[in-house]
Amino acid sequence: MADDDDLMDLDFTVPGAFETKAEPEPAPAPVAETPAPPPEPVPSTPPVRPPLPAALTEAAAMYASGKDLDAMRRLEAAIKSNENLGDSTIRAWACLFELLQTLGRQPAFDALALAFARRFEKSPPAWSASAEDENLAADTTGGRAHVSLSGVLNVGVGEVLKQAMKLAATSTLVRMDVSKLTDADNNGATLLMRGIAALKRAKKEFVFGSPAHLAQILQQKLVVGERSNQEMWLLLLELHQQAFHQEAFEEVAVNYAITFEVSPPSWEAPPPRSEEAVKAPDKPLAQPETFALAGQMLGVGAANYSVLDAALKARDDFDIDARRLARIDAVAAKELQGVLNRFKGAGKHLRLVGLSTLVAVYLESLDFHNVVELKPRAI
Numbered sequence: 001m002a003d004d005d006d007l008m009d010l011d012f013t014v015p016g017a018f019e020t021k022a023e024p025e026p027a028p029a030p031v032a033e034t035p036a037p038p039p040e041p042v043p044s045t046p047p048v049r050p051p052l053p054a055a056l057t058e059a060a061a062m063y064a065s066g067k068d069l070d071a072m073r074r075l076e077a078a079i080k081s082n083e084n085l086g087d088s089t090i091r092a093w094a095c096l097f098e099l100l101q102t103l104g105r106q107p108a109f110d111a112l113a114l115a116f117a118r119r120f121e122k123s124p125p126a127w128s129a130s131a132e133d134e135n136l137a138a139d140t141t142g143g144r145a146h147v148s149l150s151g152v153l154n155v156g157v158g159e160v161l162k163q164a165m166k167l168a169a170t171s172t173l174v175r176m177d178v179s180k181l182t183d184a185d186n187n188g189a190t191l192l193m194r195g196i197a198a199l200k201r202a203k204k205e206f207v208f209g210s211p212a213h214l215a216q217i218l219q220q221k222l223v224v225g226e227r228s229n230q231e232m233w234l235l236l237l238e239l240h241q242q243a244f245h246q247e248a249f250e251e252v253a254v255n256y257a258i259t260f261e262v263s264p265p266s267w268e269a270p271p272p273r274s275e276e277a278v279k280a281p282d283k284p285l286a287q288p289e290t291f292a293l294a295g296q297m298l299g300v301g302a303a304n305y306s307v308l309d310a311a312l313k314a315r316d317d318f319d320i321d322a323r324r325l326a327r328i329d330a331v332a333a334k335e336l337q338g339v340l341n342r343f344k345g346a347g348k349h350l351r352l353v354g355l356s357t358l359v360a361v362y363l364e365s366l367d368f369h370n371v372v373e374l375k376p377r378a379i
């Protein structure tokens with residue numbers, strides 16, 4: 001029996017053989033997953049422009065204000081001293097080439113071209129014998145030199161007149177817009193009369209824009225019998241002559257003679273004017289297809305951009321041709337930026353194409369790239 005007991009103690013069961021298997025629970029019904037929302041687009045940020053090196057911004061500002069020699073010396077010093085120009089090294093060389101071309105310094109240009117080829121192993125810019133013709137001063141509506149005076153006609157006009165004399169050296173027509181003047185004194189009239197006399201000696205065609213406006217300002221300040229402001233009297237006579245107002249001229253001439261007890265200037269009929277001079281300086285064209293900035297834009301006010309204003313209203317995508325823009329000063333640049341900024345805010349896509357390197361650098365230093373795409377010429 002003992003064996004039986006031993007046998008009884010033996011476990012013959014297969015592990016789990018007598019376990020009751022639980023019925024598998026039914027798999028839960030699949031729950032429809034809500035698709036994850038697409039990631040929100042990350043707004044694209046415009047590439048950050050590296051700051052322009054000081055040598056470039058300083059030289060461009062000097063050039064804009066008519067200090068060509070100072071600009072040339074600044075760039076020459078930066079290049080010769082290996083000043084850190086960052087990514088703008090070739091732009092600095094290009095600006096110096098343009099300055100040497102403007103100043104007519106071909107030997108220095110050729111020497112720089114040789115140094116450029118050795119350093120960069122690229123073909124340098126070539127001297128252009130026709131550059132003088134390409135840089136003829138022109139106003140914003142296709143004329144020649146266009147100088148605009150604003151504010152008070154006083155001693156401060158001297159700097160603008162210096163620029164006008166530079167324009168006259170390479171131009172057959174100088175147009176001076178005086179519609180934005182608000183007042184005048186004898187010092188300003190003296191300087192303006194000197195400029196007019198110089199233009200006449202050089203046999204340059206010269207016309208005023210809105211001469212009646214300045215004539216009215218002067219007329220209100222002149223008193224018959226009061227021996228002062230003689231140059232203002234003479235400027236008033238010049239304005240009437242320029243406007244072909246002989247009757248008004250004769251009346252002022254009599255009052256001038258009474259006041260100063262001297263013979264007044266005699267009426268001299270201005271020479272016949274060219275078709276370009278007769279054309280109104282700020283006459284807008286109806287929705288032009290193109291618009292060009294050309295020559296030397298000095299002191300140009302907002303009114304002189306009326307053609308551009310009309311063009312931008314008509315189109316959402318617009319190229320402004322700047323291939324013949326030789327120079328733009330701070331006053332003209334500020335007014336242009338205001339016009340462009342207004343249309344940029346309206347969703348227009350604007351481009352300034354064909355800019356010289358010098359002008360492009362100057363406009364970039366004024367943050368023009370925030371309102372218009374700057375597309376300079378290939379270097």
